[in-house]
Amino acid sequence: MAGSGLRVNGSLTIPDGELAWRFSRSSGPGGQGVNTTDSRVELSWDVARSAVLEDGQRARLLDRLEPRLTGGVLTVTAxxxxxxxxxxxxxxxxxxxxxxxxxxxxxxxxxxTKPTRGSKERRLRAKKQHAQTKQWRRRPDHS
Structure with a gap:
């Protein structure tokens, strides 16, 4: 885990130096230990200033992850x-x-693409069958 960095895919590894960690007290499971242990983890990576990204990669990340970024920084919590x-x-x-x-x-x-002739016929056949089923369920006329 430590040392090499965070491997994202075959061509990109984020060095540990670009990752910022924060720890805080967590809610949820843990009983009384929750009140004393900083088990919640926040991990941040500054996408806008990252040295490992090429310009095209940076632009794509900034565009696609824009709703998740705050000032160019991607933050996840666990x-x-x-x-x-x-x-x-x-x-x-x-x-x-x-x-x-x-x-x-x-x-x-x-x-x-357009629906095939066979798929149109199957759809119409199913519609007619459904209408027939509903017709049979109707109360007969008492005239």
Whole structure:
């Protein structure tokens, strides 16, 4: 965990020096220990000033993660575990996942297609069957 940095994908590893940690008391499970242990973890990475990003990567991350950024800084928190070490691992995984998702190339655009003749026929057949079922459920006329 320590030393090398946070591996985001095959081409990007965030050095430990660019990651800022904060610890605080957590709510949730832990009984009386919650009141004394700083198990909540906050992990921050300054995307705007990162030295490991190329200009294109930085622009893509700033654009895609814009709602999650505060002043160009991406922050994730983890407090679901009782132990600080497990919360640290969870925060690292969460930050790596967000960064990898922000760097991933956009999905290919869907090419518009028309429904096939067979699918149209099946849809109409199902509609007629449904109407027939509802017709059978009606109360017969007493005229």
């Amino acid at each position: 407090s679901e575990h009782r132990a600080q070490l497990r919360n640290r691992d969870a925060a690292r995984a969460r930050l790596a996942e967000l960064a990898a998702g922000g760097l991933a190339p956009p999905p290919r655009r869907r090419r518009a």
